[in-house]
Amino acid sequence: MIKRDKNISNSNTEVRVRFAPSPTGDLHVGGVRTALFNYLYARHTGGKFLLRIEDTDKKRSTSQAVQVILDGLSWLELEPDEEPIYQSTRIDRHIEAANKLLDSGCAYRCFCSPERLSALRDEKPDGEKLYMYDRHCLNLSNDEIEKKLSDGEKYALRLKIPEGEISFNDGVHGNITVSNREIDDFILLRRDGTPTYMLAVVVDDIDMGITNIIRGDDHISNTPKQILIYRALGQTPPEFAHVPLIMGPDKKRLSKRHGATSITEYHNAGYLLKTMINYLGLLGWSPGDDRNIINHEELIELFDIPGIQSKSAVFDETKVRWLNGQYLGNSEYRDVTEELNTFARQATESGMLITMPDSKQIEAAWMLLKNRVHFLKDLFDDYRYMFRDPDSYNNKGVKKHFRKPGVTEHLEMLKNDFANVESFELDSIEGIIRNRSEEWEVSAGKLIHPLRLACSGVTGGAGLFEMLEALGKDAVIRRIQKAVNWISNG
RNA sequence: GGCCCCAUCGUCCAGUGGUUAGGACACAGGGUUUUCGACCCUGCAACAGGAGUUCGAUUCUCCUUGGGGCUACCA
Numbered sequence: 001m002i003k004r005d006k007n008i009s010n011s012n013t014e015v016r017v018r019f020a021p022s023p024t025g026d027l028h029v030g031g032v033r034t035a036l037f038n039y040l041y042a043r044h045t046g047g048k049f050l051l052r053i054e055d056t057d058k059k060r061s062t063s064q065a066v067q068v069i070l071d072g073l074s075w076l077e078l079e080p081d082e083e084p085i086y087q088s089t090r091i092d093r094h095i096e097a098a099n100k101l102l103d104s105g106c107a108y109r110c111f112c113s114p115e116r117l118s119a120l121r122d123e124k125p126d127g128e129k130l131y132m133y134d135r136h137c138l139n140l141s142n143d144e145i146e147k148k149l150s151d152g153e154k155y156a157l158r159l160k161i162p163e164g165e166i167s168f169n170d171g172v173h174g175n176i177t178v179s180n181r182e183i184d185d186f187i188l189l190r191r192d193g194t195p196t197y198m199l200a201v202v203v204d205d206i207d208m209g210i211t212n213i214i215r216g217d218d219h220i221s222n223t224p225k226q227i228l229i230y231r232a233l234g235q236t237p238p239e240f241a242h243v244p245l246i247m248g249p250d251k252k253r254l255s256k257r258h259g260a261t262s263i264t265e266y267h268n269a270g271y272l273l274k275t276m277i278n279y280l281g282l283l284g285w286s287p288g289d290d291r292n293i294i295n296h297e298e299l300i301e302l303f304d305i306p307g308i309q310s311k312s313a314v315f316d317e318t319k320v321r322w323l324n325g326q327y328l329g330n331s332e333y334r335d336v337t338e339e340l341n342t343f344a345r346q347a348t349e350s351g352m353l354i355t356m357p358d359s360k361q362i363e364a365a366w367m368l369l370k371n372r373v374h375f376l377k378d379l380f381d382d383y384r385y386m387f388r389d390p391d392s393y394n395n396k397g398v399k400k401h402f403r404k405p406g407v408t409e410h411l412e413m414l415k416n417d418f419a420n421v422e423s424f425e426l427d428s429i430e431g432i433i434r435n436r437s438e439e440w441e442v443s444a445g446k447l448i449h450p451l452r453l454a455c456s457g458v459t460g461g462a463g464l465f466e467m468l469e470a471l472g473k474d475a476v477i478r479r480i481q482k483a484v485n486w487i488s489n490g
Numbered sequence: 491g492g493c494c495c496c497a498u499c500g501u502c503c504a505g506u507g508g509u510u511a512g513g514a515c516a517c518a519g520g521g522u523u524u525u526c527g528a529c530c531c532u533g534c535a536a537c538a539g540g541a542g543u544u545c546g547a548u549u550c551u552c553c554u555u556g557g558g559g560c561u562a563c564c565a
Contacts, residue, residue: 020565021565056564056565087565114563117562131561132561158563173495176494178493178494182493182494184561186562186563187562187563192563194563196563196565197565198565218558218559219559219560220494221493221559221561222560244496247557249500251557251558252557253558253559282503283502284503286503286504289503289504289513290504290505290512290514291504292502292503292513292514293514309503310495311495311497311558312496312557312558313501313503314501315501316501316502316516318501318516319516320515321515329528371529372527382527397525433524444524445523445525447524448524448525449525451524452524453525458525459525459526460528461525461528462526463524463525463528465524
């Protein structure tokens with residue numbers, strides 16, 4: 001009974017949110033977070049998540065740039081529930097709305113030349129008062145207007161801002177009130193007849209049936225203007241929630257100079273989508289507890305507008321990196337097989353690896369090192385010795401472990417032991433080393449360290465026995481021999 | 491300059507009209523031990539400042555300071 005009532009009310013007020021990026025060439029992580037919040041809100045409420053491409057600026061908008069957005073959202077699994085709307089295809093609707101505003105007296109023609117406007121602006125003594133249009137054309141008589149029109153003079157359409165004040169309840173910031181005196185008679189339609197952003201957004205949001213606008217903080221001061229358009233059009237504005245922007249470490253708006261900002265870069269760098277969703281989901285929002293790890297389903301279940309932080313957050317690359325390491329450590333080989341292959345191929349093509357490793361090798365290396373890597377590519381980069389013989393040995397390690405009496409002899413003997421063992425496995429490997437250590441009366445470390453250096457070229461890494469097993473008998477024998485030769489010659 | 495938003499460890503996120511103000515990343519120290527950028531433990535570290543309300547404010551109000559945003563015939 002109650003449930004049915006709820007359903008009825010839901011069907012009347014189904015939540016419809018949208019992500020409305022302009023295609024500028026990359027998909028910014030800030031934009032992704034906005035998209036994510038919208039998506040989560042839609043999923044949480046059982047509503048719809050829509051995508052609108054704001055491509056009215058033809059100079060900057062290209063189909064490749066649109067594709068970047070589509071690909072990014074697709075990777076993150078933030079697919080819109082309906083076909084994307086392209087703002088550029090809706091210009092007729094925008095103009096229609098503008099004309100309606102003209103007819104109803106809410107807007108007026110402005111014949112002022114750009115020159116006059118800029119002169120007006122320059123006249124203001126340095127910043128004494130903010131520039132606003134002086135309403136020069138507001139009081140033009142009908143005759144004057146007719147004359148200018150018949151003279152073929154171009155005009156822009158301005159919204160006539162009424163007296164009063166606008167206030168709205170922001171889901172994040174609470175009540176926000178702005179005096180209309182602060183609002184310019186801004187332009188709806190340019191002299192060339194094209195709609196401005198301010199108009200287009202409102203008209204599109206109305207037509208798309210948007211009920212909640214979740215967007216960046218930088219739009220707060222646009223909101224009163226847009227509400228004025230809604231009202232002039234006789235429409236009820238949607239609910240607003242303005243999410244604070246993401247900052248760089250210097251507390252300035254996150255931008256290229258801070259490093260990677262596009263989601264594509266993070267994808268290519270080997271971040272998992274789970275990592276990005278987790279990190280971005282918890283950046284500026286929290287379910288009210290102190291968790292750091294959260295998955296997709298929990299996000300949907302718990303996400304709400306009041307949990308959005310009202311202060312801006314700094315994007316911490318160190319923490320995302322750590323988080324990625326967490327997810328990697330918890331991933332099974334089958335979860336990342338495809339991506340590992342991609343990075344292996346890249347490493348091979350770039351010459352980092354000599355030959356493309358086979359899947360058995362990759363899996364063995366992965367199982368050995370997944371808890372130690374922060375990125376998938378680390379496996380073929382920091383730990384490339386898993387796939388190719390070392391061509392140099394760590395200097396400090398050489399001094400410490402190679403330049404000691406008896407080392408080459410020990411290595412030779414161990415090599416023979418390994419060659420003679422029938423099953424080259426963890427236990428047998430350890431057994432050989434432990435036995436020899438006792439027999440020669442040297443600490444196990446005296447054998448382990450040189451072996452590690454010989455087989456990997458470095459002094460750190462996973463446990464030696466596991467590493468040797470993962471490397472395989474042939475490689476171990478080959479590498480020991482190579483190291484012995486190297487020590488003898490150097 | 492004007493208008494708007496914001497203010498808890500270096501960073502992210504909790505928290506309460508009375509708390510030893512908590513967790514995570516980072517950092518430092520120690521430990522396990524076969525090494526380590528891996529693991530474990532410990533430590534460091536915050537309520538921006540000033541008034542007011544109150545028996546009592548980190549929490550509520552105001553001011554200051556600081557940071558951010560907007561201020562286009564860009565979006």
